[in-house]
Amino acid sequence: MxxxxxxxxxxxxxxxxxxxxxxxxxxxxxxxxxxxxxxxxxxxxxxxxxxxxxxxxxxxxxxxxxxxxxxxxxxxxxxxxxxxxxxxxxxxxxxxxxxxxxxxxxxxxxxxxxxxxxxxxxxxxxxxxxxxxxxxxxxxxxxxxxxxNAFDSIIYLTVDDLKYLKKGGRVTPAAAALGAVLNIKPVLRTVGENFDAVDKVRGSKRAISKMLDYTEEYVNKLLENNDTSKIRIGAAGTFEKEEDANSWLEQVKERFPNIPDIYYDPLSLVVGVHTGPEAAGIGVSLILREE
Missing domain, CATH: 3.40.50.10170 (Rossmann fold)
Incomplete structure (x- = not known):
């Protein structure tokens, strides 16, 4: 057919x-x-x-x-x-x-x-x-x-500037203003529905580290019943410079050396409207196909 x-x-x-x-x-x-x-x-x-x-x-x-x-x-x-x-x-x-x-x-x-x-x-x-x-x-x-298979996946995301989430009604103006003053970066998570804040830290480096920690916990849970061939990890982002995208990809690969075919995929411009530039994300999927 x-x-x-x-x-x-x-x-x-x-x-x-x-x-x-x-x-x-x-x-x-x-x-x-x-x-x-x-x-x-x-x-x-x-x-x-x-x-x-x-x-x-x-x-x-x-x-x-x-x-x-x-x-x-x-x-x-x-x-x-x-x-x-x-x-x-x-x-x-x-x-x-x-x-x-x-x-x-x-x-x-x-x-x-x-x-x-x-x-x-x-x-x-x-x-x-x-x-x-x-x-x-x-x-x-x-x-x-x-x-x-829909919920056998997860995405973590952090943004550089809260004003784009504020425009979309995802955070309040007061929270965005406070975040800018204190350099607060949210760690957001979605398992198919809305993005929810699971952590708030100061500085992009700490936000990246937290994302990797949360992702590692999820991958380890999947590995209890699946081998690495069934897991795919994608790094994503709205980085304007190629070297920044490559740096993020390398960090993900270093954290998950046993997962095959880790790749970088730019977030679409449609998603970029809501995240703004310099956002970083990571997604994990349990795949159905045999490769």
């Missing part, structure tokens, strides 16, 4: 990687001073972060229902028999629930996965979906497997 795998910008898969993987992207709008841009259509990292740091009004929106249905219709017209759509976690956006409702008009040909993931863990779900499709699973079976 010919199955199309479709995801959105929040998975951090850019248009070139999508072509290499053979997956499709639903574009997530970024609105800068009421003008709409898309990362996939050429909004560069340099332009985006320059605009963000200039304190322009920048927001995100979910893909429009019309655009989503157009993508589905086009894929089906191109000869795909079924579609697996993996959007951003329903705990972080309404786009998943909206897509589920839209899919009811497609008689089971479109399966929307409520995967409860974002960024590097969402990327791993996409890779699992590709593997399952290549190994004979139909769209419903892929959806069921991904949803059963």
């Amino acid at each position: 010919k199955i199309a795998i479709l995801t959105d910008s929040n998975a951090g898969i850019d248009i070139n990687e999508a072509k290499e993987l053979g997956v499709y992207l639903a574009y997530t709008p970024i609105i800068i001073e009421e003008e709409t841009f898309y990362q996939e259509d050429g909004l560069t990292k340099e332009k985006f972060y320059a605009e963000l740091k200039s304190d322009k009004n920048i927001t995100t929106s979910m893909p429009s229902p019309g655009d989503i249905m157009d993508r589905w219709d086009k894929l089906l017209d191109e000869g795909y028999e079924q579609i697996v759509y993996i959007p951003l976690s329903s705990g972080l956006s309404n786009s998943c629930h909206a897509a589920i409702q839209l899919s009811e008009e497609y008689d089971g040909k479109v399966q929307v996965v409520d995967n409860h993931r974002i960024s590097v863990t969402m990327r791993q779900a996409v890779l699992d979906a590709i593997w399952m499709a290549d190994n004979g699973k139909d769209a419903k079976e892929i959806k069921e497997a991904l949803e059963a």
Whole structure:
């Protein structure tokens, strides 16, 4: 059966990687001073972060229902028999629930996965979906497997400047102001729903160290019932300089020398709206595929 795998910008898969993987992207709008841009259509990292740091009004929106249905219709017209759509976690956006409702008009040909993931863990779900499709699973079976596996993942994140979380209503203005004065850095965690603060420390180095400690605890828990071949770790961030991204990746590799294929994946610009520049993240996934 010919199955199309479709995801959105929040998975951090850019248009070139999508072509290499053979997956499709639903574009997530970024609105800068009421003008709409898309990362996939050429909004560069340099332009985006320059605009963000200039304190322009920048927001995100979910893909429009019309655009989503157009993508589905086009894929089906191109000869795909079924579609697996993996959007951003329903705990972080309404786009998943909206897509589920839209899919009811497609008689089971479109399966929307409520995967409860974002960024590097969402990327791993996409890779699992590709593997399952290549190994004979139909769209419903892929959806069921991904949803059963959804919470076998975690992300930790720290940001450099709380003002971007303040803009998105994630922290109060008073907390952001106090954090700036005292150099307080939050350590945030998501297991598929909202990002929750699990720690607050002074300075970026301590925040990074805490993130690695928490991640190590989670990995050790997974290793009680799984071997290292089933665990994937992705370092992520909104670093503007390549050397900073490489430095973060090396720190993660040094902490987890026995985990294979640790990689760095830039956080999408859509996520960057809410984290600001110089954020660092790390995600752990228990994968379904055999490699």
